[in-house]
Amino acid sequence: MSLLSEIIVSVLLVAAGVFGLVGSFGLLKLPDTMTRLHAPTKATTLGVGSTLLASMLYFLLFQGRLSWHELMITMFLLLTAPITANFIAKAHLHRFRDQETLPDTGTPDDWATFEDEAKEMEPVMTRDTPRR
Amino acid sequence: MIQYALIFAFACFGIALLFNLYRIFRAPGVVDRVLALDTMVINIIAIFILYGISTHSGVYFEAALLFAMTGFVSTVAYCKFILRGDIIE
Numbered sequence: 001m002s003l004l005s006e007i008i009v010s011v012l013l014v015a016a017g018v019f020g021l022v023g024s025f026g027l028l029k030l031p032d033t034m035t036r037l038h039a040p041t042k043a044t045t046l047g048v049g050s051t052l053l054a055s056m057l058y059f060l061l062f063q064g065r066l067s068w069h070e071l072m073i074t075m076f077l078l079l080t081a082p083i084t085a086n087f088i089a090k091a092h093l094h095r096f097r098d099q100e101t102l103p104d105t106g107t108p109d110d111w112a113t114f115e116d117e118a119k120e121m122e123p124v125m126t127r128d129t130p131r132r
Numbered sequence: 133m134i135q136y137a138l139i140f141a142f143a144c145f146g147i148a149l150l151f152n153l154y155r156i157f158r159a160p161g162v163v164d165r166v167l168a169l170d171t172m173v174i175n176i177i178a179i180f181i182l183y184g185i186s187t188h189s190g191v192y193f194e195a196a197l198l199f200a201m202t203g204f205v206s207t208v209a210y211c212k213f214i215l216r217g218d219i220i221e
Binding site: 007009011013016018020023024025028033036040044047048051052054055059067069072073076077080081083084087090092094095 | 133134136137138140141142143145147148149151152154155162163164166167168170174175177178181182184185188190193194196197200201204207208211212214215
C-alpha cells in the first residue's frame with residue numbers, strides 16, 4: 001500500500017516536471033507567436049495540475065489530512081488559463097492587424113474580434129433612419 | 133522514491149524558469165514577453181507547491197493561491213494595456 005502510493009505520487013511528480021519543461025521549451029522553440037501561445041497555456045497548466053494532484057495525494061496518503069487548497073488552486077488555474085490565452089491572442093491580433101502576418105481564418109470572414117470593433121464604430125440610434 | 137521525483141520536478145521547473153527568463157529578455161514582441169511572464173508565474177506556483185511537499189507544510193498553498201490571483205490579474209492588465217492603451221477606462 002505504501003509502495004503503491006509512493007509510486008503514484010512519484011509518477012505524478014515526474015509527469016508534472018516533464019510537462020512544465022515541455023511547455024517552457026515550446027515557448028522557446030515554436031516559430032511564431034500564435035503557435036507559441038499553445039505551449040504554456042496547455043502543457044504548463046497540465047504540469048501544475050499534476051503537481052497539485054500529487055501534493056493532494058501526498059498529504060492525504062502520508063500525512064493523513066485532506067487539504068482543499070490544492071483543489072481551489074487547480075480550479076482557479078484551469079479557469080483563468082483560457083482567459084489569459086484569449087486575452088494574449090486578442091492583444092496580438094490587434095497589435096499586428098495592419099501587417100499581413102496574421103494567420104488565415106480559413107473562412108471568408110475576418111477574425112471575430114475585428115468585427116466587434118467595426119460594430120462599435122456604427123452609431124447607436126440609427127435603426128429607423130434610412131442608410132445614406 | 134518521492135525524494136528523487138521531487139528533485140527531478142524541481143530541476144525541470146527550474147530549467148523551465150530559466151527558459152522563461154531568456155524569453156522575457158530576448159523576445160520578438162511585447163506580447164511574447166507577457167506570455168513568458170504568465171508562464172513564469174505558473175511555474176513559480178508549481179515550485180511553491182513542490183517546496184510545500186518537501187517541507188511537509190501546508191503554509192505555501194496560501195502563497196500559491198495569492199500568486200495565482202495576482203498573476204492572472206497582472207496578465208489581464210498587461211493585455212488590456214496593450215489593447216487599449218489604458219487599464220481601467
